[in-house]
Amino acid sequence: MLVSPYLVHFFLFVAFPVAFSIVLTSHKWNIISPMEYTGLNNYIRLFNDKTFFKSIGNTLIFLVIHIPLQIIVALFLAEILNQKIKLRGAFRGAFFLPVIVSGVVVTILWQQLYGYDTGLLNRLLTGIGIAKVGWLTDPNIAMSSIALMATWKNVGLYIILFLVGLQTVPTQYYEAADLEGATHMQKFFKITLPMINPTIFMVVILSTIGGFSLFIEPYIMTGGGPLNSTVSAVLYIYKQGFFYYHMGYAATLGLFFAFIILAVVVIQKKFIEKDH
Amino acid sequence: MKNLLNMIIIVLLTYLLNSCSSSNKDSRDEILYWCSNNNDEIKFAKLSTDEWNKNNPNDQVKYQAVPEGRSSEEIILAAVVGNTTPDIYSNMWQGDVEAYAQAGVLVALDSLNGFLDFLYERCDSSVVEEIKSLDGHIYQIPWKINPIMLIYNINLINELELNGPPKTYSEVFNASQKFQKDFDNDGYVDRWFGYSEVEVTWWQRFFDFYPLYLAASGGAPLVKNNRAAFNNKYAIEVFSFLQEMYNKNYFSKEKLSARQDVFLAGVTATRFVGPWEIAHAEKFKPKGFEYEYNFMPVPDDHIGPVYTYGDPKNIVIFKTCKDPQAAWNYVKTMISDEGDLKLLSLTNQLPRRKKLNTNPFFSDYFLKNPKMKIFADQSEYVKGTDASPVLKEIFDLISQQYEACVVYGMKTPEQAINDAADAVNLLFLE
Numbered sequence A: 001m002l003v004s005p006y007l008v009h010f011f012l013f014v015a016f017p018v019a020f021s022i023v024l025t026s027h028k029w030n031i032i033s034p035m036e037y038t039g040l041n042n043y044i045r046l047f048n049d050k051t052f053f054k055s056i057g058n059t060l061i062f063l064v065i066h067i068p069l070q071i072i073v074a075l076f077l078a079e080i081l082n083q084k085i086k087l088r089g090a091f092r093g094a095f096f097l098p099v100i101v102s103g104v105v106v107t108i109l110w111q112q113l114y115g116y117d118t119g120l121l122n123r124l125l126t127g128i129g130i131a132k133v134g135w136l137t138d139p140n141i142a143m144s145s146i147a148l149m150a151t152w153k154n155v156g157l158y159i160i161l162f163l164v165g166l167q168t169v170p171t172q173y174y175e176a177a178d179l180e181g182a183t184h185m186q187k188f189f190k191i192t193l194p195m196i197n198p199t200i201f202m203v204v205i206l207s208t209i210g211g212f213s214l215f216i217e218p219y220i221m222t223g224g225g226p227l228n229s230t231v232s233a234v235l236y237i238y239k240q241g242f243f244y245y246h247m248g249y250a251a252t253l254g255l256f257f258a259f260i261i262l263a264v265v266v267i268q269k270k271f272i273e274k275d276h
Numbered sequence B: 001m002k003n004l005l006n007m008i009i010i011v012l013l014t015y016l017l018n019s020c021s022s023s024n025k026d027s028r029d030e031i032l033y034w035c036s037n038n039n040d041e042i043k044f045a046k047l048s049t050d051e052w053n054k055n056n057p058n059d060q061v062k063y064q065a066v067p068e069g070r071s072s073e074e075i076i077l078a079a080v081v082g083n084t085t086p087d088i089y090s091n092m093w094q095g096d097v098e099a100y101a102q103a104g105v106l107v108a109l110d111s112l113n114g115f116l117d118f119l120y121e122r123c124d125s126s127v128v129e130e131i132k133s134l135d136g137h138i139y140q141i142p143w144k145i146n147p148i149m150l151i152y153n154i155n156l157i158n159e160l161e162l163n164g165p166p167k168t169y170s171e172v173f174n175a176s177q178k179f180q181k182d183f184d185n186d187g188y189v190d191r192w193f194g195y196s197e198v199e200v201t202w203w204q205r206f207f208d209f210y211p212l213y214l215a216a217s218g219g220a221p222l223v224k225n226n227r228a229a230f231n232n233k234y235a236i237e238v239f240s241f242l243q244e245m246y247n248k249n250y251f252s253k254e255k256l257s258a259r260q261d262v263f264l265a266g267v268t269a270t271r272f273v274g275p276w277e278i279a280h281a282e283k284f285k286p287k288g289f290e291y292e293y294n295f296m297p298v299p300d301d302h303i304g305p306v307y308t309y310g311d312p313k314n315i316v317i318f319k320t321c322k323d324p325q326a327a328w329n330y331v332k333t334m335i336s337d338e339g340d341l342k343l344l345s346l347t348n349q350l351p352r353r354k355k356l357n358t359n360p361f362f363s364d365y366f367l368k369n370p371k372m373k374i375f376a377d378q379s380e381y382v383k384g385t386d387a388s389p390v391l392k393e394i395f396d397l398i399s400q401q402y403e404a405c406v407v408y409g410m411k412t413p414e415q416a417i418n419d420a421a422d423a424v425n426l427l428f429l430e
Helices: A004-024 A041-047 A050-081 A088-100 A103-113 A120-127 A142-167 A171-180 A184-195 A197-212 A216-221 A233-243 A247-275 B002-021 B039-055 B072-082 B094-103 B115-122 B125-131 B154-159 B169-179 B202-207 B209-217 B233-247 B276-284 B324-334 B337-347 B360-368 B370-381 B391-407 B413-429
Strands: B031-035 B061-065 B088-093 B141-145 B149-153 B270-273 B291-294 B313-317
Touching (some): A216 A233, B031 B039, B031 B324, B039 B061, B039 B088, B072 B094, B088 B094, B088 B324, B115 B141, B149 B370, B233 B413, B270 B276, B324 B337, B391 B413
Antiparallel strands (some): B141 B313, B149 B270, B149 B291
């Protein structure tokens, strides 16, 4: 009886949608017409869909750029903000500010900064004699631009996590290292990094989950272009479902993508367990 | 206890499902009409229903703006799914009708008394053919159009010392070359002849490729008999034309729409837009700014009238309507001569009817609104969309090839059009 509210919620909003989407994978359905059984057609289509695999590739490219960049920048800033510097509180607040600003607002703002002819970044570049960059119009650069923006947006959150991690490192270790004459770099690589390993893993997992759900940024900034170079897997699934109402196919893509995420999470979990 | 809990859950679920599925029609006898949610069309709906209700106490019509949402298309879809559709909806994009017709949620209007006579009196037979569904029935009545034309800045075009606005592709190239400027000599263009969104979103092609294709081809269809019909010289010419415009930087590849209005700011000399731009320009144009409209540019060897895309919005009656004949009787008054004049005066949108530009009933309006007369003249040569339930996918496939060929020059126009046609033909096979 006591767990019944949870059970009702679970069946209505978790179990039923999941079961329904699995059923959908073997049907053709555009919402307004009756469902039509199509067997394995959606799966066959998936394995022949180059754009979908490109979207997964794009998502992985995003992760490969975004995660290391996020960790390096956040850790570097956290290390500085962990020192006794002037206005430390103000800086911590300032770096956290983008996290609480709406993703849509940030995206529109960066879209302006990235403008080819009129954007501030290119104005600065041309001001110092460097050629303009097609931040969002060059297919080879667009995804990196999005990863850079996402890093700026989220770095504040990871700074906080790293700060927490850094403050749990016992100061005696550093004192002992000082007595041995260790350099700052040696202390960082031999003491700090190993001690905050769990935090790094947590940041990797959170960034991976966030990265896999990449949607707002390409949806608003590029619409998936140029030449599908910024179509993320979620954006592609969304387009199939809610632009073209290929509900059966979108469910198939979603299920497949869920298995990919599951595989990545399992691999990451294995690494974490091994480390522990 | 367990049984009681099960019963409560079942009762709750049944109640929920019933609330979702049952429409509120049982609780009303009046006809519900959903209009667009822009202020001018709400005014039109109010006037139109007030007048009808005064004279028809037994068939009262209640108007309501389509509920707020990201787009009216999504709201209508949600209403269809929830079985909460209105009786009449007046802002249905023509391209959506086929899918709804195939889903069986629309009334076949040709089964109603007097419909066909009225339709043939209102529209040319070519329009009737255009709106006919694949099953041979007619599920929509043409209501209004907003033709896409070339708007140009008179002062800037005059500066180029041309004989008026460019009409053909080579005239556009010539004007573009003269207009393009790098004011600060930094090696980058600061003003472009025109601008069109480079986004791949399917409907963006309504403002570049599609009207240009209709203009070049004399209104040819994109698909016919479930096959791509656009793999022809006209589509290739349009891709070649636009490819050169982007290649030579006469059109900007950058997204300019997020900043100030580039046309009113004089950053571009032209754009492809509809009559809605008139109200916008009149409100925001700087002092001394003058503009005019012209036909879409065509290939140099083009002969005959210049067609364009009309962006048609039509009226449909949903099957949830208890009395479609009464609903049709109301719609007839809504699109009568008086109704259409009201639509024109209140919304500055053109009714889709034959001889609009020469009908004396509307001449006063066009005398007072000379810019709208240009659109009325164009309205004789507009096309909507082909009847196909996969129209959005077709435009999406064209749009992807458009991006690869026109914007990035990675394919020849011939290759791109062939690839798009092959993909569309595959789509029909699925």
